[in-house]
Amino acid sequence: MSSFLQHTFDGLVSGAFLALLALGLAVIFGMLRVVNFAHGAFYMLGAVGTYLLLTEFGVPFWWALLIVPVVLGALGMGVERAFVHRLARLDPLYNFLLTFGLTLVLQDLVKLRYGTQSSPYATPSALDATVDFGLFDFPAYRVFVLAFAVVACVAVWWLLGHTRVGMVVRAATEHPELSRALGIDVGRWVTPVFGFGIALAGVAGVLAAPMRAVNPLMGADLVIVVFAVVVIGGLGSIFGSVAAGFGIGLVQAWGESYLDRWPIVAQTSVFVIMAVVLLWRPAGLFGREEAPA
Amino acid sequence: MSVATKSPSLVRAAARAPRRLRWALLVIGLAIALWLPNGLYPAVAVDMLCWALFAVAVDLLLGYTGLLSFGHAAFWGTSAYATGLVAIHLGVPFPVAVLSGALVAAVLAVPIGYLAVRRTGIYFAMVTLAFAQMIYYIANNRRGLTGGENGLQSVPRELFGLDLTDAYYFYYAALPVVLLGLWAAWRIVNSPFGRVLVGIRDNPARARALGYPVHRYKLLAFVLSAFIAGLGGGLFAMAHRFVTLDTLHWTTSGKAVVMVVLGGIGTLWGGVLGAGLLVRLEDWLSFSGFEAVGLVTGGLFVVVVLVFRRGLWGTAAELLRRRSGLRRVRGGEQG
């Protein structure tokens, strides 16, 4: 029992990363109809940025958790104005291609400057301990990551539900035709929302720095899993992407611990689930069917 | 809205281009193909052939069906493995091995395509990407069959006892297979089937209203495209005489997409041009001592997407069309 709880907890922690990334992707998609291929690269920049703040400026983890998302958000807004915006009137595939190209550039820029070796980053000392939950114990930092991610997701959910920006985003995401017909001014919120989505990827990156290898390619394969997650949750659904993120994290953790003879199961489960969802509900578990784009 | 809405005008432009010019282009193309391994390191020339097929296969879907497959490495790589296994275990002449590899790729494309064509646009790209990644993990795990990370080594290259060890001779042995694949792609695009595809791409609702089974058409296009990508992948296995997991990785899919966009979406021959250029560029970069290959190709790609969306071939065709249009106007004035 205690080991089951431990593995469940562990699944929720890795799910937290997927959920934060999927949430950012979903918010951006909702507003701009753009699937941001560079999301993994921004996650990587978040982690590398955290590392840089420490080594070059001596800025500790807690400040990085504040500074990095803000800086990345600004960078995201810049990218939106400089590149994404120019292709807004074209087929969204062009922006998908554009962000793919940006991914290659960002990865290589980091590689050129800092090499491909993984950089060290220590767990913040306040959290370098284990928490005893009675039945099982767990690294304190991971408990923090899970709590932080849950709080972040709830906060985003509250923002969407209770602020004017949130209503616009939600309307644009979940009823794009209707909101346009009602004359809601979606345009002025496009850039900030893109920046916000990138900032969320940055948060995930900062949280990853103390527990994962920080290197230029850390987001490259992850972004594909996140794609599958949002397809499962339903690209248009903000709740769906978060739920699917945590769900896939759980499935992977359980698969790894209880089907450990077949590591392939844990690795491919997300894609198999995606295939089943496509057969059963092509629009995703929580998505609404819309006219084919 | 579609990525290639511009292309019907290009197709028409090409049709309007003087017949003489088209023949001249064909002859020049063939002449370059025949001369290539004399001007370049032959192994690099062979790589160009393989990638050209891959790019054309991706363009067949992207340019003419409006579906961006970001997972075509699944077919390129699967065919490479199948080709390698057939050649190792059956010792058949290499074109037979390549054909059987392409067939395996086409068979794999049926279930993947069946699921993927339920979604369009951006979803399609993400779904194909995810499925390709799954195939990658499976190949990595089935070490007995694929050799895992070490790869499938020592694939024999055989054609009726001829010694094809030298890449220079292999180039000429492979050229007919490539031309066959390119010809097939050209035939598909210029057939009634191809025109229905373009119709579906531009207005799926209308095609459906006219009674076309849209999903089935897309699926067939997907399978045909996988077959052509498979031809390229099989040849690639033969060219290098080994197969590794790289052939299945998503970066391989990405490379083919870069080639298509570079050459021009919906131009078919643009893919060939894009493949040639990118292979040459990467070859040059790897000896140049410059470490950031992705920075150059990625940067180039971003520029093309931002300002040269027609790609090289598309831009050239557009310029030609304008010139010939101008000439016709002037000719009209004189007459």
Add this chain to the structure above:
Amino acid sequence: MNRRVGAVVVGALLLAGCGGGGPQSSGDSKLSGDRIVLGVLNDQSGVYLALSGTNSVKAVQMAIADFKAKHGGDAITDDITVETADHQNKPDVANTKAAEMYDRLGVDAILDVPTSSAALKVADVAKEKKKLYFNISGATTDLTGKSCNRYTFHYAYDTYMLANGTGKTVTEQGAKNWYIVYPNYAFGQDMEKSFSTAVTGAGGTIVGKDATPFPNDNFSTFLLKAPTLNPKPDVLGTMQAGGDLVNLVKQYNEFKLREKGVGLSVGLMFLTDIHSLTPAALAGTTYTDAWYWNFDAENRAFADRFLKETGSRPTFAHAANYSAALQYLEAVQAAGTDDADAVVKQLEGKSINDVFLRNGKIRAEDHRVIHDAYLAQVKPAAEVTEDWDYVKILKTIPADSAFRTPSADCKL
């Protein structure tokens, strides 16, 4: 317009007709092209950049300088150069580059080539072109097993040496119970097999072993499992490399396994890995090293020169590249020609001592280059007093027992 097109076509056809490629044979000088060209083919942009990469080119240049200095006017030639290319860890690129190096750039011997799949392919090319290849950074024992050939030599290390060194020695020193996690691809699977054999052979027990996805950024499942196994393992043996190793070590510390009495042993680790993870994160970890820069005065002198050239201390791969280049040049000098068969004859069975090879010998049976290996342990942070001096050598594993006996699969 038409005429111009015609001219191009005719020109192209003519070129096609008389270009006539095919391999060209060299003249009858003792040296092909009257010079010696060494080729370093490795990863200059990816994960193996730091452990070998461009600094190995510098190491080879040092070898050339030393060779010239030693032989002076008697050197077989003064014209010795290095060509280098980045194979980006892609075997197909390695294949093309290797062929191009031998054919077009006149390279006589290729060095290095990390990633087993690329190394195996380059060995194939060497065999076909009848030119030499000294593998340094490829780990697979297939190079001296079923894929061995007359023109390929395997320097430095292989999976057997790593597993045997660590597995056997650590077990003998008292850590009887092992839990092994390995990445689920060829290298990891080979390592797991060799490790299990070595551990059980030395009287230890494998209490559990798990294949992990590759690549993987979350090892918590296995780290949670480790202390719950019965009997509790003394050592966690990890076969992870590169970024995965970094992930695993970070999380090993996060889950406080050392405090819970589970030590850490790493299958393959380079000095640069310790440098980037920091010795504090790895304190107490054991692994097998093929060479260590601060082992004795001779190594240290080499490392000082290397530091001046590159700004960092050499890994064993750097030193092995130096040694391979030097020994190749010596063999050419002795043979009086760079004809591959003559050089192979010079090298086979030769006993060598140099800065890298201690009690070294080039086995004629399978072209495995054997030498002393070392069981190393990362120092506690408090004992690290100099940059890059991160480990102490616990034991020298003599050349004869460090490597496996020649495999029956190998037919040169």
